[in-house]
Amino acid sequence: MSEYTTLNYADVHVGDKLPELAIDITTGLIVGGAMATRDYEPVHHDKSAAQATGLPDVFMNILTSQGLMSRFVTDWSGPEAVIRKLDLKLGAPNLPGMVMTISGEVTDKDDSSGQVSIAVVGENNIWGMHMQGTVTIALPQEA
Amino acid sequence: MTPEEQKAFEDRIYAYVGVKVCERTAAKDAVNPAMIRHWAEAMGDTNPAYTDETWAANSRRGKTIAPPAMMYAWNQEGFTVTRGRASDPQTDMVELFNEYGFTGVLGTNVTQEYFKEVSPGDTLYLEMEIDSISERKATARGIGYFFETLATFSDQNGEKVGTQRFRVLKFIPQEQPTAATGDDKLEVPTRIPSPRGHDNGWWWQAVDEGKLLIQRCKRCQVLRHPPRPMCGECQSLEWDSIESGMEGEVISYTCLRHPAIPGYPKDPVCAVIKLAEGTNLVANIVGCDYDDVFIGMKLKGRIEQVDEKTTLPQFYPA
Ligand SMILES: [Zn+2]
Numbered sequence: 001m002s003e004y005t006t007l008n009y010a011d012v013h014v015g016d017k018l019p020e021l022a023i024d025i026t027t028g029l030i031v032g033g034a035m036a037t038r039d040y041e042p043v044h045h046d047k048s049a050a051q052a053t054g055l056p057d058v059f060m061n062i063l064t065s066q067g068l069m070s071r072f073v074t075d076w077s078g079p080e081a082v083i084r085k086l087d088l089k090l091g092a093p094n095l096p097g098m099v100m101t102i103s104g105e106v107t108d109k110d111d112s113s114g115q116v117s118i119a120v121v122g123e124n125n126i127w128g129m130h131m132q133g134t135v136t137i138a139l140p141q142e143a
Numbered sequence: 144m145t146p147e148e149q150k151a152f153e154d155r156i157y158a159y160v161g162v163k164v165c166e167r168t169a170a171k172d173a174v175n176p177a178m179i180r181h182w183a184e185a186m187g188d189t190n191p192a193y194t195d196e197t198w199a200a201n202s203r204r205g206k207t208i209a210p211p212a213m214m215y216a217w218n219q220e221g222f223t224v225t226r227g228r229a230s231d232p233q234t235d236m237v238e239l240f241n242e243y244g245f246t247g248v249l250g251t252n253v254t255q256e257y258f259k260e261v262s263p264g265d266t267l268y269l270e271m272e273i274d275s276i277s278e279r280k281a282t283a284r285g286i287g288y289f290f291e292t293l294a295t296f297s298d299q300n301g302e303k304v305g306t307q308r309f310r311v312l313k314f315i316p317q318e319q320p321t322a323a324t325g326d327d328k329l330e331v332p333t334r335i336p337s338p339r340g341h342d343n344g345w346w347w348q349a350v351d352e353g354k355l356l357i358q359r360c361k362r363c364q365v366l367r368h369p370p371r372p373m374c375g376e377c378q379s380l381e382w383d384s385i386e387s388g389m390e391g392e393v394i395s396y397t398c399l400r401h402p403a404i405p406g407y408p409k410d411p412v413c414a415v416i417k418l419a420e421g422t423n424l425v426a427n428i429v430g431c432d433y434d435d436v437f438i439g440m441k442l443k444g445r446i447e448q449v450d451e452k453t454t455l456p457q458f459y460p461a
Contacts, residue, residue, distance in 0.1 A: 004191055004198065029185065036178075036185035038219035062253055063216055064185070070212040071188040079192040080203055083211045087254045101409065126331060128405065140203070 006078030009114045009139040018076045018104035018118065023068060025060065025098040025124065033064030060094035065131050069120055072102045073135045077116075084115060085136040092127035100124045107134070114141045144243070149279070152243050156236065156288065157276055164233045164271040164292060169299075170217040173266045174209045182213050208260040214296055214305050215255070218269035233273060233292065240313040245287055252310040259304045266299045274308065287314025332406035333450040343370040349384075353446045355456050356384040357422050368422040389444030389456065391416040394423060398433045406450065412436055416444075416458055430459040 023029070034044035039061045042049035050058045066086055074081055094100055100122050108117035115138050122131040144152065172178065176194070183193050191198035192208055199207040209217075220228070228234055237248075261267065274293035279286065294307040337347045346369075349356045357366050360374035361381035373380055396414035403409060412428040414436070426444065428436055441461035448454045 023187075032185040036182040037213065037216040038221050039216075040220075040222050040224040042225060062250060063212070066212040066253070066255065067182065067186040067188070067210065070210060071186050071190070074188070074190050074192075079190050079198075082260065083257055085254070085256045086212060087252075089252050090250050123403070123409075126405075128403065 004079050006080035007076075007139055009109070009116070009141045012106055012109065012116050012139065014106050014109060016106040018072065018106075018120075021068075021072050021075065021102045023100045023102065025094045025096060025100055027058060027096045030058050030060050030064070030094070030096060033067065034061045037061060037063035037067065039063055055093060055095065057095045057097075060130075062088075062090065065090070065094070065122070068100075068102065069122065069131060069133070069135060072104065072120060072122075073118055073137060076104075077137055077139065080140055082138040083135065084138055086133070087135075088131050088133040090131060091129035092124065094124055094130050095126075098124040098126050100130055104135075114138050153279075155239060159232060159236045159273045159290075160276055162232045162236075162273050164231050164273060165269065167268050167270040167297070168218070170267045170269070171221065172217065174217065174261050174263050176207070176263050178216075179207070179209050179213070179263070182210060182216065186210075204260070204262075206262050208262050209265075211257045211260065211305070212255070214257065214267070215294065215307055217267040218296075233271075236273065236290070237313070240288070244315045245313040247284060247287065247312070247314040247316040249284060249312045249314070250309065251289070251312055252308070254308045255305060256307075257305040259298070259302055261298060261304055267304060268297045268299070270295050270297075282312060282314060284312065285314040285317045287312050289313075331451065333452040334406050334455075335404075336452070342372050345384075346370045350446060350456065351454050353454075355387040355389050355424075355444065355446060357387050357418070357420055358382050358384050366420055366422050368424060385420065387418050387420055387444075389418070389446075389458075390461065391418040391424070391442050391444065391458070393417075393428070393436060393438050393440040393442065395438065396428065396436050414442075414458070416442060424456070426456045426458055428459070429457050435460070 031045045043053060044058055044061045047058055066088065069086060070083055102120060102122045104118045104120040106116055107119045115136055118135045120133055120135055124130050179193050193210050196207055271292055271294040274291045277289040279288060289310055289312050291308055291310045296304040298304050339347050346356055357368055358370045359366050359382060360377060360379050361383055362379035363374060363377045365374060365376045394415040394417050396412060399411050399413055412433050414428050416424050416426055418424055442458040443461040444456050444458045446454060447457045
């Protein structure tokens with residue numbers, strides 16, 4: 001139908017690794033992500049507000065972390081995948097100058113629902129685990 | 144806090160369990176392509192299900208959808224938050240925690256479940272309540288309580304779109320955060336410094352100067368590594384050194400996957416390398432994937448600065 005393809009449920013196996021995604025954390029991404037998710041908490045766009053909390057600079061909001069996690073999975077699965085669940089544990093903040101590397105692995109398949117669970121970890125190169133969790137998607141089941 | 148004071152405090156706090164933070168309220172904007180595109184741009188998400196109407200018309204769905212991860216964005220208060228949040232039962236509860244010294248705040252978990260995809264033209268409605276408050280816990284951050292809010296999203300027809308559970312720790316900070324100042328640089332971790340003693344400091348000094356040396360017995364000329372005071376062949380304490388050409392081959396290797404060590408690259412390849420001069424050296428192999436390394440592989444080394452404070456011999460496929 002187009003240049004976009006979506007994985008079939010049958011083609012995915014427990015243990016499959018997703019291609020890693022390295023994301024440069026810039027002030028632009030942090031502020032842009034906060035605005036795009038309508039999160040105007042000053043700590044996500046105002047350096048002095050962030051510094052008042054003890055951090056050296058603005059930090060990424062949760063909705064952007066959720067967005068990057070969902071993008072990471074659908075980049076791999078293709079656009080017909082339906083996201084069912086994003087389950088995140090939050091870790092160290094993402095600040096400008098860091099690089100977050102997201103990796104993932106298929107951990108479970110449920111034949112009756114066609115759902116696939118993917119364990120996802122986003123680690124930044126300075127403070128380590130930024131987010132960790134499970135994304136559940138439904139994939140097309142017919143050939 | 145005495146047990147009586149704690150009881151009085153907890154009675155007030157637990158009264159918030161089940162309290163509605165907000166009644167079912169419509170988002171200010173209906174789901175729309177512009178806000179979806181702004182989101183997709185910021186996230187770098189090229190999924191055509193969100194932004195490509197032509198593609199979407201021919202897809203299983205027949206139309207574009209909003210990214211599920213945007214669910215909470217539609218109902219955000221928006222710009223007015225820069226001037227402070229309006230008070231609601233949740234902010235009141237947080238104030239009560241603060242009053243009793245539980246001023247620390249840490250979002251620990253957020254779980255979104257989606258039951259239905261939404262598309263431009265749909266309107267999201269949000270209602271939220273305080274779902275639970277834990278018992279008093281001793282956490283790594285300090286003494287505190289976890290509270291969880293449950294947000295429920297529905298569309299203009301009352302159909303349930305999804306839920307979000309957000310778990311937050313309110314705690315008594317062990318130390319007050321000190322406001323960071325001006326142009327504080329991030330503390331970037333560096334590698335563990337090499338131990339430099341009387342018998343091996345000279346070797347590391349040479350590495351700092353860009354040279355890989357090999358110790359040599361002055362009496363019998365046998366080479367040795369790592370550096371040590373006495374020759375194993377003739378027991379002479381007299382030694383000098385030669386400079387290695389840094390050519391070698393892999394004797395053995397492994398990948399250090401766990402634990403990840405701050406300041407080190409992810410999954411570094413560590414190898415025992417037999418140098419052309421004959422001695423063995425432990426160093427990292429860089430510039431190729433772990434899967435491409437094999438025993439007997441020919442290597443060529445370089446002395447490189449690997450972080451702000453550390454210079455090391457690094458080996459590349461020859
Ligand atoms: Zn000797």
